[in-house]
Structure formats: C-alpha cells, structure tokens
Amino acid sequence: MKRSRSQRLRVPVIAVLATAALALAACSSSPSSSSGSTSSGASSSAALTASAPGITATTITIGSHQPLTGPAAPGYSEIAPASAAYFAYVNAHGGVYGRKIVYKYLDDAYNPTTTASVVRQLVLQDNVYAIFNGLGTPTHLAVMSFLNAQKIPDVFVASGCDCWNAPSTAPETFGWQLDYVREGKILGQYIKQHFAGKKVGYFYQDDEFGMDGVKGLDYEIPSSSVVARQTYVPTNVNIGPAVAALHAAGAQVVVAFSIPAFTALLKLNSLKLGYNPTLVVSNVGSDPITLGGLLEAFAKQGGATVNGNELTTGIITDEYLPALSASDSWYTLFKKIHDQYDAKAPLDGNVFYGMSVAYTFVQAMLKAGKNPTRADLVNAINAGLPQGPVVAPFSYSSTDHQGATGAYIGVIGNGVVVEQGPVQTTDTTASGAITTYTGTEQQAPASGIPSP
C-alpha cells in the first residue's frame, strides 16, 4: 500500500516537470534571428554581406530599451516611434547602402531590472547589431557594462549624464545629447551676464541629473548670489515647502533642473504664493508643448483653468536642436516625415529629438562602410561625426564619447522656443571657457538622408 501510493504520487511530479521542460523548450524555438540572407533578387547589391551579427545583405537590426509604459512614459514614449519613423523614411528612400534598418525597441517601464532583461533579449537572442538610444540614466547604467563586455556598440544613449563618456572603461558607449554640466554652464553664464546682482535660487532633482546641472551652474554663478538651493524627488509631488523656501529667500531668478512635470508644479506653486521669479529651466524640463499641456492638466485637477501658453511665456531655457519654426530646414524635413509616418504623435520636442538622433545614427552607419563590423561603427564615431541637426559640433573622438557640446539660449513665447543669441560651446570642466560657436549650422539635405 505504501509503495503503491508513493508510485502514484510520483506521476504528477514528473508530469509537472515534463510540462515545464516542454514549455521552456518551446520558448527557444520562437523568434530566432533572421540570419538567412536573402541574397537572391539583390543582384545590384551583390557586394553586401552579413558582415556582423544583426547585419544581413538586406537588413540592419538594432535594438533599444524605452519607457513605453510607466512613470517616464508621458512624452518620452514618443521618442522611439519618431526614430522609427525616420528609419522608415530612410528605408523607403534606398536605406543604408541598400539595407533596411529594423528598429526593435522594447518597453522597460523605466525599471532597471526590466532593462537588464530586455537588453539581454535583444543582444543574446535577437542578435542586434547595436543598442541605439537606450533611454534613462539608472536604466541604461544597468546594461552599460554588459554591453561593453559583449562588445556591442552602445550608441547615443538618451540621457545627458556624463557617465557615458568613459572611453577607457566603456569604449562601446557613446552619449549624444548635451550633457547637464555643459547645460548648467551655459545657463549659468547667461544668468551671470543678464541678471547680475540679482538673488538666484536653485530648484533641482535630487540625483545625478540635478547635481550635474548644479555643478555647471556653480562654475559660472558666484556663490554669493545663490540664496537658496532646494531639491525634489520625482516621487513626491508636494514641492510646496521648497517653493516657499525659494520665496522666503527672496530669489528673483529661479533655475530649475527638473523634468517637465516638476517644472509645471514649480510654476503652479509659485503662482499660488503670488511669487513670480524669472524662471530658467534646463532643456529636458522645458519643452513648451509638453509643459503647457501639463500646466493645464494639473490646474484642472485643482479646479482652475489656466492657459498653458501664457504661463510658459517668458521661461528661459537652452536648446541644442533647432527651434521648431517653419523657416528651419530640419523642421520642414522632420514635419514631412512626421506627417507621413508618425502623424498620430504631436510634433513636439520629443519627436524632434527622436528623428534627430536617428539622423545621427544613419550618418554613423554610412561612415562605418558598406559591410561594417561592430568595431567599424565605433571607429566611425571615434573619427568624429558631422553635427547634422544639432546646433553645435559633437565632441566625438577616441578619448571623448560625450556628444553635443553647445546650445543657444531661448525664451519661450506663445508655445515655442525663440532663439536668443548665438550658440555657445564649452566643455565640462570648471575652467573651460564658454565660447560663441563660429561655425555654421548644417542645413537639412534635400534628400533628407545624410551623405556618407
């Protein structure tokens, strides 16, 4: 009896284990990489070979991690579809040496554990050629060492942290956008020149983003004129005390290194106190369209009606991409692509960003050669890239992986950033001078595709 029962009981255990084994085995067979090159019919591009993982005779597959859901999704979830729209445009106009770009971006919900998982899926299973524009500082840090250990090009990270600039320890990783230290310096110099003698208050996110920005500001603004330094954490929307402290200190100019939602809260909380300092806001927190929408939404929650465009008017910011104005050649190009491939998204700073960084990637791929290896892409960027839509040159070299080096000051008026003065370039050191950029900004090519 005992024996027979123990036999009976063994059956379900084995059945369960077998089912689990089958389930796992089934997983592995699903999306294997499409390495079978379809060389037939590609007679004109006979020289194209599968020169690297993720590259076939007809395609270049790249991957990314993006916050498509979760707290960081509003606004930032528009970036990857905008990049995909630009790639679709390039693919429809001959591709990169005839190859089409396949852009696979996965949702990490801004959670570093999920980032680690989806990036391993992209690299180990989907065999992407490179990781492109992975978004976020804590999220991307979770995969930076993995990508470098695997020798996967990790290009144009979507974050202004200066941590991407580590060519000796992370030779595969490249930043792209203007870093927060340079931003702080450029904004700081403007404040020093235009608001001399005024009391200045800081309002910044209590992490690398805010602290890098403040580092740059402190290089320029004399510490005697800084009367208050207030921080916030993104999970606590009660910033009333911080704003009251800025008010009490009598700050006449408030510099904010904040994400859009907290720029909006800063503005609304100041209004409530009848406090109206001059607002200077870093680039990431000042997109007028996003900001105006947030201001109206937040005010509505509080039972008030405000005009977003009116409230954002007068905010001073810095911008490293051209202004969204109809006279700009990049705006014309990106609007055309947006209307054709990504029309559902609003044409705002996030979409402009996504297309601009995609443009730089196509530029780098064209420079990397007809049948590039992964190292060819890294070498191509190390040799320097034309600035494309960005208003200042890139810093790329074998010893500098940062990205954009300068920006212009803009003032928001009626929902758009209006350029005020020339592009300023600088470096990330305390002593590095801020100089007016004398080169000319590039115009968008008529074809919309960079030349090699």
Added chain:
Amino acid sequence: MSMRAPLLRILGAAVAAAVIVVILSIKLNAFRDYQIAEIAVYVIAIAGLTVLTGLSGQISLGNGAFMAIGAYITALMLAHLGWPFVAVLVVAGLASAATGAIVGVAAARLRGPYLAGVTLMLGVALPFLAYVYPSTLGGDQGLNVVYTQPAFLGANFPLTRWQAWISSAVALVVLVLLANLGRSRVGRNWRAVRDDEVAAALAGINVAQARVLAFVVSAACAGLAGALLAIITALVAPGAFTITLSIALLTGAVIGGLGTLLGAIWGSLVIVLVPVYATDVATSHGLSTTVASNIPVAAYGVVLILVMLIFPQGIQGGVLWLLRLLGISAARPSHEASTADAMPSAGETPARPHEKEGTQ
C-alpha cells in the same frame, strides 16, 4: 506513512529538476539561460511568500523590500569585502531574515488590512534609503555589481549559463528546505494558526512565535532572491525594488496557487514569460506603439483574471484538477497530504482562514 519516504521523494524531484535545468541551459540560447536564472529568482521569492501567506495566513506587500536588502548587501559586500559569493549569499539571507524578524514582531500583532498596510509601508519606504544615503547606496543610479564566474569553468563558459545554474541550485535547495519545513511540526503549527488561532493557542502552540517565524523564513527567501538578482542583473538600483515588485510576487503566488511550492514555479513562469511572449506577439502584428506597449500589461491582467475565474486555486489547482480529470491517479483522498510540495494540495487550501473547517 514513514517520514523517510517523502524526504526521498522531494530529493528525487529536486535532482530530476536539477538535471532538467542543466540540460535546458546547455540546449537553449544564452538569453533563455538568463530567463531560467530570472525564473529561479522569482521561484525563491514567491516560495517564501507562498509559505507566509498560504501556510501561516499572513499577507505581505513588502517582500520586494526584503529582496532589496539582500541585493544591496550583496552589492556592498562584493564591492568592499570581496568575499566569495556563497558567503555573501548567506549573509544576505541572514540580514533579510533579521529584518523579517523585526517586521514579524510588529506583524504578529496585526491582522488583515492592517498587516497589509504595515508591509506596504515597508515596501514603499525602504528603497528610498538609497536616496537618503547616496554616497553609500548609490542613489537613483544604484550600485554596480561586479561578479565573475569561477575560474574553473574556463574563460569560454557562458556567464548566463553559470547564473542559471547557481540561481536554480539555490532555488532547489530552498524548495527542498521549505517542503520539509512545511511538513514538519513548524508547518503544522503554521497551518493550525492560520485556520484558527484560538484553537491553536489552546493546543499549546505559541501563536506569536509561529507567526514571527513565518516572516523570518519568508524574508530570508526574499533576501536570497535579491542577492541572486543582484548578480544576474549586475546592478542594484531603487527602481528595481518598487512596490510593483512586491505586488508582482504576490500575484505570482496567487496565480500559481497560494500555499503550494509547485505553484511558486508556475507563478514565476507566468511572471517572467508572459510579458516577453505578449511583447513578441504585439510587436510582430504591426500595432501602433501605444497599443503594442500596453498589450503585455493587459495580457498579464487577462491571465490573472482567467486563472482566478477558471482555477480559483491557481494554476497548481488547475493542474491537479486536470490530472484528476484525466484519471491519472492524482486523485487522492482529499484529507491526505499533497505531493512533493508537502503542503495541503491547492484544491483544499483555504483561501482565507475559517473558510472551511477541519478537513485536515
């Protein structure tokens, strides 16, 4: 029935599972190895939670915080002390267990929603310590975890395979220990306390002690899971240990079948694999990004609802029901102990104490 037979059965099942993991890890690609490691981490954490909730009848919405403790201790010890990983693992488990004891003392006085509230507070608040002590704990960016596989494996041995092995090994050891604990006096005390505290106290069981011990065991499991998570993702950051993680653990335990260790395995498979499949399906059908990016979340919800509607006792309950239906002699008299998990079979685990009386 003698005490030796079930132990042998449990060990046999563990060895069989180990063999299957080794075969799978060699046959499958490196990303699947990573997923095996991920699943094993969730198995450990969910098994600990399922013992707490299913056996001792206490709820925890804060086990993600215990994982954070294990993970941060691992990161700090590997960076500053350079101890061997096994020693780090033990310390991580002990430290989480100690925290669990403290929480358990408070928890032993609380019931139902109040207990849920206290553990929820822990789950929300604890990761914020990283922001309070950025110089030690790395702030929002977190700490990098440098862990390399042992040299005897050779330079070409895939790291993800080693991670799958070590995580699965810990998971199996934990499962074997929990299975034995569940059928020991400790487990019987937990069930007695869960079903009727007054009756248990009258029978001479120290109710408070039993409840605290359940928290200690649960927290230790979460700590081990956190330590392994730290080495497989190579980073610990507060963003990884939000309240979403604690709720995912509870969801996994409920989907798999509360109170059953095999249910912890089913729950982990669902948590790790469903979002990946749903993403593959969603992105391969040319849906717009807004729609496609929300499909995995929706699929997760649909699976949860379906499982609860069709198999109120979780997947493990459904599996047992199916086996019974197919006449594969899993149908056993309902008053007997369950299979390898050594706990009441899911079909008879009361979802709440007092819901059914005295069939045990």
